[in-house]
Amino acid sequence: MxxxxxxxxxxxxxxxxxxxxxxxxxxxxxxxxxxxxxxxxxxxxxxxxxxxxxxxxxxxxxxxxxxxxxxxxxxxxxxxxxxxxxxxxxxxxxxxxxxxxxxxxxxxxxxxxxxxxxxxxxxxxxxxxxxxxxxxxxxxxxxxxxxxxxxxxxxxxxxxxxxxxxxxxxxxxxxxxxxxxxxxxxxxxxxxxxxxxxxxxxxxxxxxxxxxxxxxxxxxxxxxxxxxxxxxxxxxxxxxxxxxxxxxxxxxGGIDVIEQENIIKARTLYDEIDRNPFFRGTAAVEDRSRMNVTFVMENAELEAEFLALAKERNLIGIKGHRSVGGFRASIYNALTISSINALVDTMREFEERKK
Amino acid sequence: MxxxxxxxxxxxxxxxxxxxxxxxxxxxxxxxxxxxxxxxxxxxxxxxxxxxxxxxxxxxxxxxxxxxxxxxxxxxxxxxxxxxxxxxxxxxxxxxxxxxxxxxxxxxxxxxxxxxxxxxxxxxxxxxxxxxxxxxxxxxxxxxxxxxxxxxxxxxxxxxxxxxxxxxxxxxxxxxxxxxxxxxxxxxxxxxxxxxxxxxxxxxxxxxxxxxxxxxxxxxxxxxxxxxxxxxxxxxxxxxxxxxxxxxxxxxGGIDVIEQENIIKARTLYDEIDRNPFFRGTAAVEDRSRMNVTFVMENAELEAEFLALAKERNLIGIKGHRSVGGFRASIYNALTISSINALVDTMREFEERKK
Known part of the structure; x- marks a missing residue:
């Protein structure tokens, strides 16, 4: 999948x-x-x-x-x-x-x-x-x-x-x-x-x-x-x-339910970005979007390698826009928490490999 | 069908x-x-x-x-x-x-x-x-x-x-x-x-x-x-x-082939309209469209009955626009000659019933 x-x-x-x-x-x-x-x-x-x-x-x-x-x-x-x-x-x-x-x-x-x-x-x-x-x-x-x-x-x-x-x-x-x-x-x-x-x-x-x-x-x-x-x-x-x-x-369940899901999805991903020493968020913390999560690597030279691993793990479309670089995970309504978990797992896997 | x-x-x-x-x-x-x-x-x-x-x-x-x-x-x-x-x-x-x-x-x-x-x-x-x-x-x-x-x-x-x-x-x-x-x-x-x-x-x-x-x-x-x-x-x-x-x-076969088909489809239908004493075309003969064939009945009181028969024969969408009345058969590229034949057959069936 x-x-x-x-x-x-x-x-x-x-x-x-x-x-x-x-x-x-x-x-x-x-x-x-x-x-x-x-x-x-x-x-x-x-x-x-x-x-x-x-x-x-x-x-x-x-x-x-x-x-x-x-x-x-x-x-x-x-x-x-x-x-x-x-x-x-x-x-x-x-x-x-x-x-x-x-x-x-x-x-x-x-x-x-x-x-x-x-x-x-x-x-x-x-x-x-x-x-x-x-x-x-x-x-x-x-x-x-x-x-x-x-x-x-x-x-x-x-x-x-x-x-x-x-x-x-x-x-x-x-x-x-x-x-x-x-x-x-x-x-x-x-x-x-x-x-x-x-x-x-x-x-x-x-x-x-x-x-x-x-x-x-x-x-x-x-x-x-x-x-x-x-x-x-x-x-x-x-x-x-x-x-x-x-x-x-x-x-x-309507907007109330999807909003709660979106909050959890975004928090799960931002928490990993903030915790994982290899990654760093690009947007001001108080203005972070719940729909598009932008992040880069502390060492930009590792980005191609992470992108390759992500591809292997069936994570697609995460390359960042050229004007920001790094990565962008768009996590709209229909994206499930299991996809978020797959991305977080891949970030941890990368950390394990490199540390 | x-x-x-x-x-x-x-x-x-x-x-x-x-x-x-x-x-x-x-x-x-x-x-x-x-x-x-x-x-x-x-x-x-x-x-x-x-x-x-x-x-x-x-x-x-x-x-x-x-x-x-x-x-x-x-x-x-x-x-x-x-x-x-x-x-x-x-x-x-x-x-x-x-x-x-x-x-x-x-x-x-x-x-x-x-x-x-x-x-x-x-x-x-x-x-x-x-x-x-x-x-x-x-x-x-x-x-x-x-x-x-x-x-x-x-x-x-x-x-x-x-x-x-x-x-x-x-x-x-x-x-x-x-x-x-x-x-x-x-x-x-x-x-x-x-x-x-x-x-x-x-x-x-x-x-x-x-x-x-x-x-x-x-x-x-x-x-x-x-x-x-x-x-x-x-x-x-x-x-x-x-x-x-x-x-x-x-x-x-491209436009040459579809044009020939469209000519045959239109001619087949107009020929029946001109032949069948119950029907009459509404457009000037020299300006007749090959895409939309408009026609009425000589006796407008029979139109509802023909429309009902057409429906029985699975011919849909032939009611004419309100500003012209009667019937309109739109016979675009994808409409097959067999659909034209189905309409012509229904017009003949109606003629047989009524004459």
């Missing part, structure tokens, strides 16, 4: 793969593949309704918020957010916590005025800036809650009176959040929700039409909300598999 | 469904699902390269054209085309052949100036306008080559010196076209190419940056071309299944 620590598109539960595989041949006993049914069929409309309902229930989304399933990933949201929320004469505030946050701000700058309120680029983004001021006249404040490359995570919503927009692509559905604290949350599906090809947007309806811009309708949140995510042909299969995965999460 | 005449997302060959189903469990013997592999993995990069190569080969795409796999369907192209090709002080020319052409023009109007050169709305779009003038100062001329709702198709490229942009969502890969005659072709995959969730764009590189607008990078064709369709996380599964389907088409 392989332990997939890849950063994404990522691991989903085995039973979800099995159900998805079956539906490609015969969807719900219709005699048709999920790939050939009409998106306007009753059967598929039920899929969209159930997927939305599962998101609403699992994240306890209050009324007054719309749940959308769009295309184009978080990268398209980098553009849609300012197009929909940033007036031509307004400005938006961005927190810079790494590559993805930088890209979001850069794209917004092509739409309007952007102020970077703080950045941790001075230390290769290995921490989350804490002391900064968000201008009270900003149209919104944007940040990235989990930074996959650097292994940092923002757990608490920064205090501000302006609307808060968060890219939660890599930690959505991994822990409890109070949706009412946020105005717009978006997430590419391909970490904890489903396969690549669908993007989740949770938006406070009050934000519709806030920019005063004439955008193409396809980029208008309100148009998608009014159409129940069927403004145009949706990514049928990616939504369907997301539904299967959300069902799995619900059956498991 | 069901005969799926649905308008789309639509039928693909059975062997494609089987291969796709297998890859959801184990992709190419990697021990991983196609849904959990990294889009930056060597294995998936090979998929993108092969998919592009198959499109290039099957459609004989000359050098100087880029092939892109994007998200958002044709509806997103309705916006991206003017954003990329229509200067702020320019105008674009559109041919109005029905709902989808109208939507394309309406979206372009939100971006810039649009001139409708002709429309067949006077006869509920049951024909393709022939006599019209395309202004020589237009930034481009846009039309929809196949109109799924009305069953009409434009086979010949209209004569003009301005760049020609075509929505070929529902007839791409069904017949030979000379790519060099066109400047930009786009197509939502979910008819003849693959599952919903990926959009094919074939663009002449000379068009890059033609509008002079500062667009978000995610909507810039050149950015996607430079990144080899990996500007951001692509819709992995939809691209993979498209590759399987293109392999099937190549193994079958």
């Amino acid at each position: 392989k332990h997939n620590f890849g950063a994404g598109p990522c691991i989903l539960p085995k039973e979800v793969f099995e159900q998805a595989s079956q539906a490609v041949i015969d969807f719900n006993g219709t005699g048709l593949s999920i790939l050939e049914i009409s998106h306007r069929s009753k059967e598929f409309e039920e899929v969209v309704v159930e997927t939305e309902q599962l998101v609403r229930e699992l994240l306890n989304v209050p009324s007054g918020y719309s749940i959308l399933f769009l295309q184009g990933g978080a990268s398209q949201q980098f553009a849609m957010v300012p197009m929909n929320l940033l007036p031509a004469d307004g400005k938006a505030a961005y927190l810079d916590t790494g590559v993805w946050a930088t890209k979001a701000a850069k794209e917004a700058k092509r739409v309007g005025q952007v102020e970077i309120v703080a950045s941790s680029s001075d230390q290769n983004y290995n921490y989350i800036p804490k002391l900064y001021t968000i201008p009270t006249d900003a149209a919104y404040f944007h940040y990235t809650s989990n930074n996959t490359i650097y292994g940092t995570e923002v757990f608490d919503r920064p205090a501000t009176q302006v609307p808060v927009v968060v890219d939660m692509s890599s930690d959505i559905l991994s822990r409890n959040i109070n949706i009412a604290d946020y105005d717009l949350i978006y997430a590419g599906a391909q970490k904890n929700m489903g396969p690549a090809g669908v993007t989740l947007v949770i938006i406070k309806d009050e934000l519709f039409g806030k920019s005063g811009r004439t955008n193409p309708m396809i980029f208008d949140y309100e148009a998608h909300a009014k159409a129940g995510s069927m403004y145009n042909t949706p990514p049928v299969f990616s939504i369907y598999v997301s539904m299967l995965n959300l069902r799995w999460l619900k059956a498991k | 069901k005969h799926n005449f649905g308008a789309g997302p639509c039928i693909l060959p059975k062997e494609v469904f089987e291969q796709a189903s297998q890859a959801v469990i184990d992709f190419n013997g990697t021990g991983l699902s196609i849904l959990e592999i990294s889009h930056r993995s060597k294995e998936f990069e090979e998929v993108v390269v092969e998919t592009e190569q198959l499109v290039r080969e099957l459609l004989n795409v000359p050098s100087g054209y880029s092939i892109l796999f994007l998200q958002g369907g044709a509806s997103q192209q309705f916006a991206m085309v003017p954003m990329n090709l229509l200067p702020a002080d320019g105008k674009a020319a559109y041919l109005d052949t029905g709902v989808w052409a109208t939507k394309a023009a309406k979206e372009a109007k939100r971006v810039g100036q649009v001139e409708i050169v002709a429309s067949s709305s006077d006869q509920n779009y049951n024909y393709i306008p022939k006599l019209y003038t395309i202004p020589t100062d237009a930034a481009y001329f846009h039309y929809t080559s196949n109109n799924t709702i009305y069953g009409t198709e434009v086979f010949d490229r209209p004569a003009t010196q301005v760049p020609v942009v075509v929505d070929m969502s529902s007839d791409i890969l069904s017949r030979n076209i000379n790519i060099a005659d066109y400047d930009l072709i786009y197509a939502g995959a979910q008819k003849n190419m693959g599952p919903a969730g990926v959009t094919l764009v074939i663009i002449k590189d000379e068009l890059f940056g033609k509008s002079g607008r500062t667009n978000p990078m995610i909507f810039d064709y050149e950015a996607h071309a430079k990144a080899g369709s990996m500007y951001n996380t692509p819709p992995v599964f939809s691209i993979y299944v498209s590759m399987l389907n293109l392999r099937w088409l190549k193994a079958k």
Whole structure:
């Protein structure tokens, strides 16, 4: 059995793969593949309704918020957010916590005025800036809650009176959040929700039409909300598999249960990194991500050897991003504690060999 | 066995469904699902390269054209085309052949100036306008080559010196076209190419940056071309299944072979519609589509009865669009001649019962 620590598109539960595989041949006993049914069929409309309902229930989304399933990933949201929320004469505030946050701000700058309120680029983004001021006249404040490359995570919503927009692509559905604290949350599906090809947007309806811009309708949140995510042909299969995965999460006990598992998984791995004299974590301890654990070796010359051993032990996808080096273990919802144990065992095995 | 005449997302060959189903469990013997592999993995990069190569080969795409796999369907192209090709002080020319052409023009109007050169709305779009003038100062001329709702198709490229942009969502890969005659072709995959969730764009590189607008990078064709369709996380599964389907088409003998089959399939069905006194085609004979065959009954009161018989005979998805009524048989590449025969037999059976 392989332990997939890849950063994404990522691991989903085995039973979800099995159900998805079956539906490609015969969807719900219709005699048709999920790939050939009409998106306007009753059967598929039920899929969209159930997927939305599962998101609403699992994240306890209050009324007054719309749940959308769009295309184009978080990268398209980098553009849609300012197009929909940033007036031509307004400005938006961005927190810079790494590559993805930088890209979001850069794209917004092509739409309007952007102020970077703080950045941790001075230390290769290995921490989350804490002391900064968000201008009270900003149209919104944007940040990235989990930074996959650097292994940092923002757990608490920064205090501000302006609307808060968060890219939660890599930690959505991994822990409890109070949706009412946020105005717009978006997430590419391909970490904890489903396969690549669908993007989740949770938006406070009050934000519709806030920019005063004439955008193409396809980029208008309100148009998608009014159409129940069927403004145009949706990514049928990616939504369907997301539904299967959300069902799995619900059956498991929901966010409370998965959050406890995620805490234990992350702690087990960080404890070993802190204990094992051969390894060292790269992120500031108080900002350590529960989703992406980044670490290096005290002696960088041993990294190739550890990587080879990891491969032998069927641990895949643990090579770190080139901008940080070393290793990155992505430990999303579907990664089991037994995979964590396999990694920890391999780190201990390496220690035994070398000491 | 069901005969799926649905308008789309639509039928693909059975062997494609089987291969796709297998890859959801184990992709190419990697021990991983196609849904959990990294889009930056060597294995998936090979998929993108092969998919592009198959499109290039099957459609004989000359050098100087880029092939892109994007998200958002044709509806997103309705916006991206003017954003990329229509200067702020320019105008674009559109041919109005029905709902989808109208939507394309309406979206372009939100971006810039649009001139409708002709429309067949006077006869509920049951024909393709022939006599019209395309202004020589237009930034481009846009039309929809196949109109799924009305069953009409434009086979010949209209004569003009301005760049020609075509929505070929529902007839791409069904017949030979000379790519060099066109400047930009786009197509939502979910008819003849693959599952919903990926959009094919074939663009002449000379068009890059033609509008002079500062667009978000995610909507810039050149950015996607430079990144080899990996500007951001692509819709992995939809691209993979498209590759399987293109392999099937190549193994079958390519576009020449499928075009001959499509001609025979369409002729067989239209011949029966013309012969059978109970039925009547709705589209002008010279503009009849080879992909969507629209027809009504001479006595509209019998339509419910025929629909019930069709259902008994496992013919599904033949109810016509509400704006035309009657019936619509979508007969895309993967629909076999035996399904056509099943429909013709049912029409004859109905005639026998009633005469």
